[in-house]
Amino acid sequence: MALSIVSNNLLADGLKDIQQDVDTAFDLLLPVPGDTRARLVEAMRYAAIGGGKRVRPLLLTATAAMFGVDRDAAVRAGCAVEAIHVYSLIHDDLPCMDDDDLRHGKATLHKQFDEATAVLAGDSLHDLAFEILSDTGTSGDPFTRAELITTLARASGMNGMAGGQMMDMAAEGADYDLQAITRLQQLKTGALLAASVEMGAILGKVAPDGRAPLRAYARDIGLAFQIADDLLDVTGDQEKAGKALRKDDEQGKQTFVTLMGVDGAKDQARALVDQAVGHLANYGDDAALLKALARYIVERDR
């Protein structure tokens, strides 16, 4: 119980700090220009600043901290991953995609601005991610910068997030089994979560061979995260979630919940988290925040 309070405080502080640091960093990265591009940058700010849980930047900075990485550098890299995440939400919310009106408890970007601005703001955040990573402020070592960029570009493109999104679009009315859903979600959600952990290790100069336990942790929490999302869609409170729920059922999609049931999905998510935490055993207390984050991922209400 005492341990749980400590780890809860660690997590609460970690979330509060990263939310503040990411907001501050985006504020500095996105000055509003004095010309007609102002509307574009205001749209980027509307989507990027405030509201997000910042799970990906926290995964990255918590991993980086285990290896003594300078926090500013890790926060910058975290903003790069978050910029990709935010761009993907903007495009996913478009009328031609999921057609959502609500995100983080406020109007989606195309509702607040317009569709064309939303497309462009997403595209510009997409570029911003790579601009951040190629800047020497993220790492003075060009090899590290190149490795960060490779990792993020692969995680977000056709063999990562965007590929998973395409499989998800094809899923409506399709008859995916558990294996297909697992593969889809490993791409759609898992790839970027895994990249967050990987990039923390890259900044920490951990050689690829040494990243195996971190990768195993990331793979397990990636699936647990998506199972929790599927559960939230069925059992969550729309007010707290700040976005439309009950969508999977409306769209007739197979999810972890339709395939395993609510209780089966809960059991599976908890088992994955236990397994994820187990992969970090050798890091001891250094991994306390990553372990607490794994628990949070399945217990969150938004």
Added chain:
Amino acid sequence: MALSIVSNNLLADGLKDIQQDVDTAFDLLLPVPGDTRARLVEAMRYAAIGGGKRVRPLLLTATAAMFGVDRDAAVRAGCAVEAIHVYSLIHDDLPCMDDDDLRHGKATLHKQFDEATAVLAGDSLHDLAFEILSDTGTSGDPFTRAELITTLARASGMNGMAGGQMMDMAAEGADYDLQAITRLQQLKTGALLAASVEMGAILGKVAPDGRAPLRAYARDIGLAFQIADDLLDVTGDQEKAGKALRKDDEQGKQTFVTLMGVDGAKDQARALVDQAVGHLANYGDDAALLKALARYIVERDR
């Protein structure tokens, strides 16, 4: 006259070779996967393979060749720039943007597939550009890779192409003067053309100081290219152009042609090309292809 025939052949061969090499490279970069992502990759192939003039890859490879860069590496970097160009066309053609039905003489991507697939295919080509540049096949030197990525990300984002696109959207009905239109076009079209030349020089290990004449060349042809585009919109043959023309007038936009008149714009484009060619004087015959390309940019009919 003899010189003109030589340079015409040089250009014709250069265009033919790069069109072939870029198509071959995209074919290899985009294998269709055996799962439900197939539709996404087929859409990427539909947009990326065939049809384009490949002006940007030719600028890049012609510059790189002046400094003895391996052609395969230069073609790869050229494909990265072209992937950005193609993604921007896909998103620009969307109903919420320019709402175009025709591109390179065939149906636009969202007409051939659907809007959601077009958004995702654009996003995935956007990532592909950075995946290509971060691969060691483009350059074994991580510093070069990081510099290529920085250059391309800046040229395509809010301070480059996307920023110019936003200014262009705000231009409908606005009262832009020549200075504002020049600034807009330097971002919207010029940034990516300039990045193409710059990336050729980066691959050629030309130090930033030594790139000044190449940058001056790129700036001038960037403007000339856009003036030629504005002229094509007014005087061109839609069949040859393979896309909708007479759009600027319909949308009530100020362009170089509305501000300078057809003859004034033609004179200005030719003067810019002369000036661009002048910047390359010190390179002599090594720059013959870049010089011929400058002429082509204002004389093309598509």
